[in-house]
Amino acid sequence: MPGKVADFLRAAELEPAERATLDQGVTVRRGQGYTLRLIAVPAIHRQLLDRCQPLDGTAAVPAQRKARREYENRVNALPATSLH
Structure with a gap:
């Protein structure tokens, strides 16, 4: 997840499962910004995307x-049954 999206979601009201997913993410620095690596089922990623x-x-x-x-x-590239 791009850092700008993660920053936006951290300020939003999230469900407990969504908040836990963000909190467990690993920050990877990329140039000027960062990427947040999340391990979650595709349904959680889709919920975060909707938010x-x-x-x-x-x-x-x-x-x-x-x-x-x-x-x-x-x-959208995630397979429906993937765990990542």
Whole structure:
């Protein structure tokens, strides 16, 4: 998960399972930003993706919109039965 998406979700109200997934993520530095590596079933990733829909709106900065699109592409590439 891109760091900009993770930062947005940390400030949002999440379900306990979603919050636990974020809290257990491992931060990996990438250039100027970071990536949060999460191990969760695809359903949790899809719930988190749904919660960051406001990043598609005009109130979000372009980098946030791009980060959300990248996360969406990664989530959509997950097989339905995967554990990662």
